[in-house]
Amino acid sequence: NKAHVVVVGAGYGGATAARYIRILSNGGIRVTLIEPNKDFISCPLSNLVVGGNTQIGTLTTPYSGLAREHGVTLLHDTVTQIDPDKKAVQTASGQTIAYDKLVLSPGIGMDFEAIEGLEQANAQGVTLQAWKAGPQTVALHRQLAEMPDGGIFALSIPLAPYRCPPGPYERTCQVANYIKQHKPRSKIVVFDANDDVTSKGKLFKAAWANEYAGLIDYRPQHKVVGIDAKNRTLKFELADDFQANVLNVLPPMHAGDIVRKAGLANINNRWAEVKFLNFESALVKDIHVVGDSIQVAPGMPKSGHMANQQAKVTAAAIVCELHDLDINPHPVVTNTCYSFVNANDVVHVASVHQYVADEATFRTVPGSGGLSPEPSALEGQYAWGWARNIWHDTVG
Numbered sequence: 001n002k003a004h005v006v007v008v009g010a011g012y013g014g015a016t017a018a019r020y021i022r023i024l025s026n027g028g029i030r031v032t033l034i035e036p037n038k039d040f041i042s043c044p045l046s047n048l049v050v051g052g053n054t055q056i057g058t059l060t061t062p063y064s065g066l067a068r069e070h071g072v073t074l075l076h077d078t079v080t081q082i083d084p085d086k087k088a089v090q091t092a093s094g095q096t097i098a099y100d101k102l103v104l105s106p107g108i109g110m111d112f113e114a115i116e117g118l119e120q121a122n123a124q125g126v127t128l129q130a131w132k133a134g135p136q137t138v139a140l141h142r143q144l145a146e147m148p149d150g151g152i153f154a155l156s157i158p159l160a161p162y163r164c165p166p167g168p169y170e171r172t173c174q175v176a177n178y179i180k181q182h183k184p185r186s187k188i189v190v191f192d193a194n195d196d197v198t199s200k201g202k203l204f205k206a207a208w209a210n211e212y213a214g215l216i217d218y219r220p221q222h223k224v225v226g227i228d229a230k231n232r233t234l235k236f237e238l239a240d241d242f243q244a245n246v247l248n249v250l251p252p253m254h255a256g257d258i259v260r261k262a263g264l265a266n267i268n269n270r271w272a273e274v275k276f277l278n279f280e281s282a283l284v285k286d287i288h289v290v291g292d293s294i295q296v297a298p299g300m301p302k303s304g305h306m307a308n309q310q311a312k313v314t315a316a317a318i319v320c321e322l323h324d325l326d327i328n329p330h331p332v333v334t335n336t337c338y339s340f341v342n343a344n345d346v347v348h349v350a351s352v353h354q355y356v357a358d359e360a361t362f363r364t365v366p367g368s369g370g371l372s373p374e375p376s377a378l379e380g381q382y383a384w385g386w387a388r389n390i391w392h393d394t395v396g
């Protein structure tokens, strides 16, 4: 009769929460982790796959270590319903699983309906998002490789907030890097719904000017509102239609679909509001939400590093709550996001976030952050080190 925690989604947030609840409770709490995918595939570094600078296999880790090393019960299934009154979840295969505490970390859902024609274009493979690492990532690289020299790769970025603020600009570098080597008459055109580059702006723009002059055409305040799949054409709110060879359209994003379905995405029907001391839903007791699905505290990015940190705060709080111990009243979390501007050179942004009890939220600690002065190969080594460490910390 050990307490039972069910975790939904074995990505950066969920797998870390499952692993740390087992570690911190010394095996005293049963953990069932529900995830449809057979392997963990990292979104961080997946832009390198798009740019042809690494393989998807390098970013893939089997989940078996979580069961073998930590006694997590792994169920390859999808949660379709949550019943907070009965404290149980239902899965696609028809199982009903009861919980004492539920942790949701299903990542993002995508609002394909927000762009006319996108759902159909995406189903036909005319547009790809490749914003969940896996087959689409590989397919997007293939489209780039098969594009004729002189062709145009269009990337469209939705209004923030979306998963990984620097991610689209890193992708821009990776595509430009490939074009520079293999199709120098081609171009990447970036249509950004936002006013400007929203993360590491100066660093990215310097790299674009220094390394990729003439290859990147960046157009801020360009919001895609429609797709003509037959003519591979993007339609805009305020600008002329634009035809391209490759259409990499990132739709507006929201909390993972199960969070919305459970009625927990109470911020504009997009993100889940949580209590930051234990990441419990603001609406429903004993359901905790971490990772990209939450309405973040000021200054917190939607990143894998952040999801990992939130999961640890949550795991510690859950273990304390289930064992009648006081929870840590002063959690502190960190974030580092590395971006590859070419195959080897990297820039980073870092920050520290402290829980402020009076305001019941996290605040960025003044002076704690950091930004690279310029791209370097040494930071490239750090980035790979960061990745190997966090993969081990998540699913190792």
Ligand code: FAD
Pocket: 008, 009, 010, 011, 012, 013, 014, 034, 035, 036, 037, 042, 043, 044, 045, 046, 047, 077, 078, 079, 080, 105, 106, 107, 108, 130, 131, 132, 133, 163, 164, 167, 256, 257, 258, 290, 291, 292, 293, 302, 303, 304, 305, 306, 307, 336, 337, 338, 339
């Ligand atoms: P995920 O890691 O996406 O995990 C969600 C999991 O839930 C998935 O495995 C999914 O299959 C599962 N799931 C969903 N619904 C259900 C359901 N109903 N039942 C069961 N399982 C379900 N972050 C960084 O820190 N550094 C980086 O350098 C970085 N680079 C990035 C580059 C790109 C191109 C992208 C797209 C993202 C990048 N990120 C980076 C962001 C990072 O990937 C996300 O912030 C992180 O994955 C969020 O973790 P999560 O647990 O919320 O979601």
